[in-house]
Every structure is written in C-alpha cells, then in structure tokens.
Amino acid sequence: AATACGGDDGGDSGGGSGEGGELSGTVTYWDTSNETEAAVFEAVAKEFEDQHPGVTVDYVNVGFDDAQNRFKNAAGANEAPDVMRTEVAWVADFASLGYLYPLDDTAALEDQEDFLAEPWASTQYEGQTYAVPQVTDTLALFYNRALLEEAGVEVPESLDQIREDAAAYEDAGTTPLYVRGDDPYWFLPFLYGEGGDLVDAGAQEVTVDNAAGVAAFEQMNDLVESGVAITDTSDGWENMMSAFADGDIAMMINGPWAIADAQAALGEDLGVAPVPAGGEAQGSPLGGWNYGVYAGTPDADASFEFVKYMASAETQARITEELSLLPTRESVYAEPAVEGNEMVQFFKPAVDVAHERPWIPQAQSLFEPLRTSNEAMLTGSASPEQAANDTGDAYRDLLEDWQ
Numbered sequence: 001a002a003t004a005c006g007g008d009d010g011g012d013s014g015g016g017s018g019e020g021g022e023l024s025g026t027v028t029y030w031d032t033s034n035e036t037e038a039a040v041f042e043a044v045a046k047e048f049e050d051q052h053p054g055v056t057v058d059y060v061n062v063g064f065d066d067a068q069n070r071f072k073n074a075a076g077a078n079e080a081p082d083v084m085r086t087e088v089a090w091v092a093d094f095a096s097l098g099y100l101y102p103l104d105d106t107a108a109l110e111d112q113e114d115f116l117a118e119p120w121a122s123t124q125y126e127g128q129t130y131a132v133p134q135v136t137d138t139l140a141l142f143y144n145r146a147l148l149e150e151a152g153v154e155v156p157e158s159l160d161q162i163r164e165d166a167a168a169y170e171d172a173g174t175t176p177l178y179v180r181g182d183d184p185y186w187f188l189p190f191l192y193g194e195g196g197d198l199v200d201a202g203a204q205e206v207t208v209d210n211a212a213g214v215a216a217f218e219q220m221n222d223l224v225e226s227g228v229a230i231t232d233t234s235d236g237w238e239n240m241m242s243a244f245a246d247g248d249i250a251m252m253i254n255g256p257w258a259i260a261d262a263q264a265a266l267g268e269d270l271g272v273a274p275v276p277a278g279g280e281a282q283g284s285p286l287g288g289w290n291y292g293v294y295a296g297t298p299d300a301d302a303s304f305e306f307v308k309y310m311a312s313a314e315t316q317a318r319i320t321e322e323l324s325l326l327p328t329r330e331s332v333y334a335e336p337a338v339e340g341n342e343m344v345q346f347f348k349p350a351v352d353v354a355h356e357r358p359w360i361p362q363a364q365s366l367f368e369p370l371r372t373s374n375e376a377m378l379t380g381s382a383s384p385e386q387a388a389n390d391t392g393d394a395y396r397d398l399l400e401d402w403q
C-alpha cells in the first residue's frame with residue numbers, strides 16, 4: 001500500500017504534487033510478467049524515480065495464476081497496490097467491484113486516441129475508463145525450422161496437415177506439436193477453428209457445447225490420443241518451453257511473451273506462423289494487459305503520472321525493442337526499431353484479426369470451467385462430448401441471468 005508523504009514537515013498529508021508541482025509518495029506496482037519480461041519491466045518502472053525524485057516505486061512481481069484473486073483480496077482489505085498489471089478480462093471484474101480508479105480526465109490518460117481499438121475497449125466499463133493499455137497479444141504457431149526441414153515437411157496451415165505429415169515427423173524422430181492442457185486460453189484456437197465460441201454475448205447464449213464446441217474438444221483430444229501432440233495437465237508452461245527449447249517437439253502454440261525465451265533457445269531456427277486452421281475456420285484469441293490504478297490509492301497523482309509514463313509511446317517502444325511484446329499504441333508501430341522487428345511484423349496482423357472478446361465481468365470466469373473440463377478430457381475421465389456439455393452447464397450456472 002502507498003504511504004502518505006509530508007506529515008512531519010507539515011507537507012500535504014498524502015502523496016500528490018507539492019508546491020512546485022513535483023510529485024511525492026510511493027507507488028507500489030504489482031507486475032505479473034514472467035521472469036524474462038520482469039527484468040525489463042522492473043528496470044523501466046524504477047527509472048520513473050529518476051524523473052521524480054520525490055517518488056519511490058515499489059516494484060513487486062506476482063505470479064499470473066493467483067494474481068487476480070490476490071488483488072481482489074488486497075483491495076477488499078484496502079491494502080491493494082497503487083498500480084496493478086490488469087489482464088484484459090480483469091478490468092470489468094475489478095471495476096464492477098469498485099476496486100479501480102476511474103481515469104477519465106486524469107493525468108494517467110494521454111493521447112488516448114492513439115490506442116488500438118480492441119485493447120482500448122477492454123479498459124471501458126459502464127462508459128468510463130478504468131485502465132490504460134500496456135500490451136496486446138494473441139496466440140500463434142512457434143516452429144523449429146531445422147526440425148521441419150529434417151522431417152521434410154512444410155509449416156502446417158491446418159491441423160489435418162499435421163496429421164497427414166505424422167509419418168514424416170515420426171521417421172525424423174520428432175513429436176510434431178505441444179498442446180497445453182492446463183491453460184484454457186490454449187483451447188480457444190481449436191474452438192475458433194471449428195467456427196465456435198464460448199458464448200454469443202450479443203444473443204446472450206452459451207455456445208461452447210454446440211456442435212462446433214464438441215468438434216473442438218474432439219480435435220484437441222484426437223491430436224493427443226493419436227500421438228501427434230503431447231500435453232500436460234499441470235506445469236504446462238515449463239514443460240512446453242523446455243520441450244521446444246530442447247527440440248523434443250517441432251512446434252508449440254504460444255504468444256509474444258514467449259518470444260524472448262524462444263529466440264534465446266532457437267535463434268534463427270525460430271519461425272512463427274498463424275495457428276493452424278481446424279475443420280471449419282482459423283482463429284486465435286485476443287489477450288493482453290493494462291495498467292489499473294487502485295481506487296483507494298493515497299498517492300493518486302503519483303500513480304497517475306506513473307501509469308502515463310509506463311503506457312507512453314516512448315516506454316512502449318523500449319519494451320518492444322527489448323522483449324518484442326506488442327505495443328497498444330498505433331504510433332509505436334511506425335517507430336523504425338519496431339518496424340524492423342520481424343516478430344512484431346508477424347504478430348501485429350495476427351492481433352488485428354484476433355477473435356474479439358466480450359468485455360463483461362463474467363468473461364474472466366468462463367476459463368476456470370474450461371480448464372477443469374479440458375483436464376477431465378485429457379486425463380480420460382470425460383469424453384470430448386461430456387467435457388463440452390460439462391462446460392456448457394457450468395456456463396449456464398454462471399450466466400443464470402442470461403436464461
């Protein structure tokens with residue numbers, strides 16, 4: 001939590017700008033980024049102190065998995081961090097609970113028309129702005145050029161193409177694909193590949209267990225049962241990244257947050273391509289992160305200026321240069337260093353056509369039932385159809401006011 005500044009010298013009781021407009025106070029920032037990203041985000045965050053000597057930035061790295069609940073628990077006890085790295089689906093959730101500061105007309109929002117439409121849409125709730133976009137992302141196919149050449153196969157554009165080439169991969173002693181079974185985000189390309197979706201928010205209808213949804217569960221299950229893909233129902237991130245780095249698998253589905261580690265492991269052998277199409281279509285989900293300010297931050301001015309600095313075009317360009325993460329400001333894509341980044345040049349068009357999502361408070365709660373049904377199917381305790389139906393039933397319970 002932020003501590004008041006001034007106090008003993010009769011200065012202003014809380015943070016904020018003093019007489020000369022200089023900032024004071026402490027900005028505690030909770031960041032969920034992974035180890036490789038954190039080194040850059042921490043350095044950038046701490047440099048804010050160079051510009052504002054009266055401000056202390058307290059950078060805290062918190063794991064992705066329980067960050068959403070940790071923030072809500074802390075906010076409920078009025079001990080939340082001043083600034084929170086907020087996943088795109090958490091904004092409506094946190095805002096609906098009153099935990100985020102409405103940022104319209106504050107210093108946190110600068111050149112807001114420069115933000116990409118979809119990331120900006122994730123910061124809106126009931127007509128107000130509750131976060132500022134940081135990075136945007138989608139999933140893509142990461143492949144090992146050397147292993148595909150050894151097998152004598154092309155980069156697959158469809159799941160069927162991987163199946164058709166299965167013998168070639170096997171002859172080369174390579175497992176084609178890693179499929180994450182422990183993170184429901186990775187199910188979405190299969191769902192979109194069958195022309196399905198979790199829900200139809202416009203029609204307020206649950207669709208995850210319709211024919212397309214069942215086909216998606218069957219696609220995922222068949223890839224694993226046929227040996228074309230390997231999976232895990234826990235520790236998927238570590239297992240996938242090490243299998244890809246060690247050349248145990250030729251391909252994985254992943255996002256920009258994996259580029260730095262994948263490039264370090266494969267160098268020039270790393271290639272990226274759209275996620276393979278399913279039986280009906282091709283598609284990948286939209287993800288990403290924003291900066292949220294805790295509604296009860298005592299150092300509001302310092303928090304607003306910190307968010308403005310972190311979300312600025314200059315900071316976004318630096319983060320992209322160091323990590324190949326995707327900016328959320330249109331202007332940053334015109335920076336020469338960003339234009340020359342081949343990963344960004346691949347991912348930007350992929351993000352532009354990524355599947356839009358319903359930015360509703362319940363959106364974030366649709367993933368946990370999917371995680372449990374994916375796990376039940378992949379461990380053999382549920383058929384694909386049963387897994388689809390169980391997910392649909394869980395959604396109808398969550399979205400009872402939709403009936």
Ligand SMILES: C[C@H]1O[C@H](O[C@H]2[C@H](O)[C@@H](O)[C@@H](O[C@H]3[C@H](O)[C@@H](O)[C@@H](O[C@H]4[C@H](O)[C@@H](O)[C@@H](O)O[C@@H]4CO)O[C@@H]3CO)O[C@@H]2CO)[C@H](O)[C@H](O)[C@@H]1N[C@H]1C[C@@H](CO)[C@H](O)[C@@H](O)[C@@H]1O
Pocket residue numbers: 032033034037064065066067068069087088089090137183184185255257286287288289364365367368371
């Ligand atoms: C189950 C969870 O479902 C949803 O999450 C969706 C999410 O909405 C989707 O957008 C997508 O997120 C992408 C993300 O966009 C993409 O950027 C990337 O993030 C990278 C970073 O880039 C990288 O820097 C680094 O940080 O690492 C990050 C992680 O890789 O990949 C993310 C996907 O991993 O997919 C998520 C689903 O996974 C809920 O929101 C909850 O999180 C929920 N978990 C809670 C559920 C509670 C019970 O209700 C349980 O009690 C609690 O303990 C659990 O916490």
